[in-house]
Amino acid sequence: MSLTESSAVDIAGTxxxxxxxxxxxxEADRNAALSALHDALLKTKYSILEANSRDVEIASRAVESGELSHSVLKRLDLSRAGKYDDMLKGILSVRDLRDPIGNVTLKTLLDEGLVLERVSCPIGVLLIIFEARPEVIANIAALAIKSGNAAILKGGKESTETFVAISQVISDAIAGTQVPKSSVQLVKTRDVVSSLLAQDSLIDLVIPRGSNDLVRFVKDNTKIPVLGHADGICSAYLHSDxxxxxxxxxxxxxxxxxPAACNSLETLLVHHDVLATVFPKVAEALFARGVSLRCDSPSKAALLRTLSTIPADLLQDAVDSDYHTEFLELTLAVKTIPSTSTAGASVDTAIAHINAHSSKHTDIILTSSxxxxxxxxxxxxxxxxxxxASTRFADGMRYGFGTEVGISTNKIHTRGPVGLDGLTIYKYLVRGSGHRASDYGEGGKSWRHESLPIV
Amino acid sequence: MSLTESSAVDIAGTxxxxxxxxxxxxEADRNAALSALHDALLKTKYSILEANSRDVEIASRAVESGELSHSVLKRLDLSRAGKYDDMLKGILSVRDLRDPIGNVTLKTLLDEGLVLERVSCPIGVLLIIFEARPEVIANIAALAIKSGNAAILKGGKESTETFVAISQVISDAIAGTQVPKSSVQLVKTRDVVSSLLAQDSLIDLVIPRGSNDLVRFVKDNTKIPVLGHADGICSAYLHSDxxxxxxxxxxxxxxxxxPAACNSLETLLVHHDVLATVFPKVAEALFARGVSLRCDSPSKAALLRTLSTIPADLLQDAVDSDYHTEFLELTLAVKTIPSTSTAGASVDTAIAHINAHSSKHTDIILTSSxxxxxxxxxxxxxxxxxxxASTRFADGMRYGFGTEVGISTNKIHTRGPVGLDGLTIYKYLVRGSGHRASDYGEGGKSWRHESLPIV
Known part of the structure; x- marks a missing residue:
């Protein structure tokens, strides 16, 4: 075993x-740890901002030399107005959410004196890999502790100094509480990540937060279940009414x-009957915001016919790959849905396009029916x-979940914005007094199978 | 693309x-298909039993020549008293279960006129691979249709004739209903399975039912989430009281x-204080049933001290690997949990042993406290x-779920016996009237985030 491997086994094992x-x-013990975390991060605000300023300085130079995008720099800077305080507030709001653990979701009397319960419980160990945004560390540590899960965190290299400073504060704060110190561990080197992804018997769930490339790398390199999304290709269907x-x-x-968010719109499907009526109004408003439209021929022809002026370069021809593309900028692919004898058939065509092209993130319909x-x-x-309603409502805070660890396009376990509930599973508890299974069945005792009230 | 690959793409795509x-x-349409399925299998009972008798004949010869175990033959035989009728009854009982689809599990008023709902929905496409037991086809087809999922089924080679006969009846029965014919597809050749396991963009969940080797093969050869369990290493902890x-x-x-079931006991942990009191009584009862005990030295010494007669060969020395072994026969590993000053410390030792050795299936405690x-x-x-209560209660029928597609030792999505609920996921629906996300947040509109009653 290499040093990295043995260190990964050690981290995952503890x-x-x-x-x-x-x-x-x-719950009281877990909440007390969150209060301690909040207080410690409040007390150390200035030393953390100082560490952050060193990251920002290096990043600024990288932006100047063109090696880093301006948006990464913006996300990195914790000193921007309200950002640090929002992070602190976030910890308290997670603390004050309803306990996701120990909830009975099913209770059945199997037989006299034999009761089955399904009770929510933590998943176990989460490995969370993210880029930039250093405040996410505090956020995710809070969600993990509240939901009773241990977390192994790996931050991006741009936020190394901030990450180390915050992680030290988190470790020290937890040490004075009932929460075991190894519940939140921070990994600094990139090479240990691959070894951690191999620990499928110790780590229960990986959550990559960042670029599509990061998510794909993680999915391709682990047997541990991965929660998240690579693409966010969201579509809107503009129906005839x-x-x-x-x-x-x-x-x-x-x-x-x-436009850079995963819940932004990337494809617009337009019913043929509104190509010359509603669609030009939509296109005009989009052009006014500087949005380029990549149109198929019927939609392009309709705009050329109905609009007197179209800003230069904003009307383009669509190619097939545009309908599979997450632009993440002011570009929108437009496709015409043919008119049919029944309205139902058109919506079916739109649905079929979306199911074949979207990334199963968020899709919307505009209709009066x-x-x-x-x-x-x-x-x-x-x-x-x-x-x-706008695709942009797909967000944990907006859904009222307090915060989120990410958005899942998985079709099992949890889907959409993932808050505390998505970080739990359940176990079945049976309480008896010497009940044998062999007493039931043919010629034996009968099952009661009565639903009991859940208090 | 090879012929098998293109056929896999075709099967998964349809x-x-x-x-x-x-x-x-x-729900009415799905239930009607289940009634049709039941009626068709009732009408064709004798031709299916005839096909089954051909499988049984071939299998009997294989048993005689020692190539097949007697238990496989027993599981294969559909003509055994009550078996066919139980299969038919099973379809109707699944039909009559509460609809798992369309249930609202969360409803929130985000703002005036803007409502969020979380609604249960089917997962999509299930690939189910199983060995012997031909009646499982009908069972699983029923569960899939009831939960709105398409199913691709692959049976074991021993049940080929029965499988083909039942599958033809299922296809014909479905053809006369609203359920699309491709909702239940049956795969006969083994080589197409590997190609199907590669269709991770079309197949949403794989459920292998059979030997540990089958489950491990599937887990090692697909990126599709796998639901099931390889081992069933269940433990009991006999506490001091x-x-x-x-x-x-x-x-x-x-x-x-x-003993051959996954929910049978494989390891017994005995508190030191009851080595000479309760444990010998347990051991005597087990010896009387022909169970071999693989004991560590303290537990072996206690039995030698307390029991006057021990059946020959039934008392053996345990080796380390016994505590990781699913015996699936009349053998039980026994380990002593040291006595400590506090009862709590002993139970912690037992918990730690189980979390490190069990397969996260089902574990029990015997205690008066x-x-x-x-x-x-x-x-x-x-x-x-x-x-x-006995480990043997871990079963979908016994839990009151009607039936099960298997038992999951996963820690995400679904755990334990998996019935209809485990075959669903949810989606979030938002209904508005032109709501923009940009109207909310700093200086803008506030969120209502009011829980609404779920009717």
Whole structure:
């Protein structure tokens, strides 16, 4: 075993042991650790900001030389107004959420004196790998402790100094509480990550937060279940009866509110019958925000026919790959959905396009018909399906989850924004007094199988 | 692309399309398909039994020549009293279970006119690989249709004739209903399985039912999430205050009711203080049933001291690997848990042994103390943790789930016996009237985040 391997086994092993102890702590003990974490980060604010300023300085030079994007620098800077205080507030809001552990979700009387319960419990050990955004460390440590899971965290190299400073504060703060110290461990070197991804008997879930490349690398290199999403290819379908005002508001917000986000709009499907009516209004509003439209021929022809002026370069021809592309900038692919004898058939075509091209993140429909909306919401196989509302609402804070560890496009375990519930599983408990299974069945005792009230 | 590959893509692709249509069907449509399936299998009973007799004949010869075990032959034979009728009854009981689809599990008013719902929905496409037991085909087809999932089924080679006959009946029966024909597809050749395991963009979940080797092969050869369990290493901890009568009843039942089952007992942990009191009673009852005990030195010495007669060969020395072994026969590993000043420390030692050695399937404690039982039930990281009840209760039918597709030792998605609920996921639906995310946040509108009643 190499040094990195043995260090990975050591990290994962101590995390696993810590997780078993964490799982038995009371809510009060876990909350006390979150209060301690908050207080310690408040007290050390200036030394952490100082460490952060060193990261920012190095990053600024990298931006000047063109090696780093400006947006990474922006995300790195913890001294921006309100950012540090938001991080502190986030810890307390997670602390004050309802305990996700120990909830009974099923209770059945199997037979006299024999009771089955399904009770929520922590998953165990989480490995969370993220880039930039140093405040995420505190956020995720808080979510892990609240949900009774041990966490192994690996930050991006741009935030190394901040990361080390925050991690030291977290370790010291936890040391004075019931939460075992190894519950939150921080990994600094990149080479240990590959070895950690091999610890599938000790680590229960990997959550990569960052670029599509990071997520794909993780998915391709581990047998541990991965929670997250690579692409966020979100689509809107503009149906023939869409309200023009609603369509403009929702589509412009979905595309322009924050184009680099995974819940931004990338593809617009337009019903043929509104190519010359609602669609030009939408296109005009998008052009005004500087959005380029990559149109198929019918939609392009419709704009050329109906709009007197189109800003230079903003009307482009779509190629097939545009409908599979997450642009993450002010570009939108447009495709026409043919008109059919029944409205139902058009919505089916839109659904089929989305199920074949979207990344199962969030897709929306603009229509005045509840019936058409229902068909769309049942038929689209995505984590979020919205009617007359912006794709940008797909977010843990906006859903009222307090915060999130990420957004999942998985189709098992948890889907969409992942808060505390997504970090739990359950176990089945049976309490008896000497009950034997062999007493039941043919010629033996009968099952009661009565649902009991859950208090 | 080879012929097998293209056939796998074709099977998975049509299953995926069928799954989208299935997801939009009403409960009545899905139930009608189950009634049709039941009626068709009732009408064709004799031709299916005839096909089965051909499988049984070939298998009998294989048993005679020592190539096949007698238990496989027994499982294969559909003509045994009640077996076919149980299969038919099983379809109707799945049909009559509560609809697992379309249930709202969370409803939040995000803001005026903007409502978030979390609604249960099918996962999509399931690939189910199983050995022997031909009646499982009907069972699993029923569970898949009821939960709105498309299923690709691969049976064992011993049941080929039966499998082909049943599958033809299923296809014909479904053809006359709203359920798309490709919703249940049956794969006959083994070589297509490897190609199907590569279709991770079309298949959402693999469920292997069979030997540990089958499960391991599947886990090692796919990126699709796998639901199931390889080993079933279940343990019992006999605490110092265990009631002797309860201990004997529960341990004997756990070990001997059906030793080849995954929920049978494989390891017994004995508190030092009861080595000479309760343990010999348990051992005597086990010896009387022909169970061999593989004991560590303290437990062996205690039996030699306390029992006047021990059947020849049934008392053996344990080696380390015994505590990691799923015997699946009348053999039980025994280990002593040292006595400590506090009872809590002993139960912690037992918990630590189980978390390090068990397969996270089902583990039990024998104790008269609710406090000790609670510590054990919180600390053991297994799908089932029972107090004074047999490990053999870990079963979907016994839990009141109607039936099961298998037992999961996974720590995400679903754990323990998997019924209809384990075959669903959820999606988030948002309904608005032109709501923009950019209107919220600093200086903008506030969130309501009010929990709404779920009707």
């Amino acid at each position: 995390a696993s042991l810590a997780s078993r102890r964490l799982a038995t702590l009371s 869409a309200d023009p005002g609603i369509a403009v508001k929702v589509i412009v917000d979905s595309k322009t509110d924050y 509840k019936e058409i909306a229902d068909i769309f919401m049942k038929g689209v196989d995505s984590a979020g399906v919205f009617w007359n | 299953a995926s399309l069928a799954s989208r249509r299935l997801a939009t069907l009403s 265990a009631d002797p009568g309860i201990a004997v009843k529960v341990i004997v039942d756990s070990k001997t009711d059906y 609710k406090e000790i039982a609670d510590i054990f039930m919180k600390g053991v990281d297994s799908a089932g943790v029972f107090w004074n």
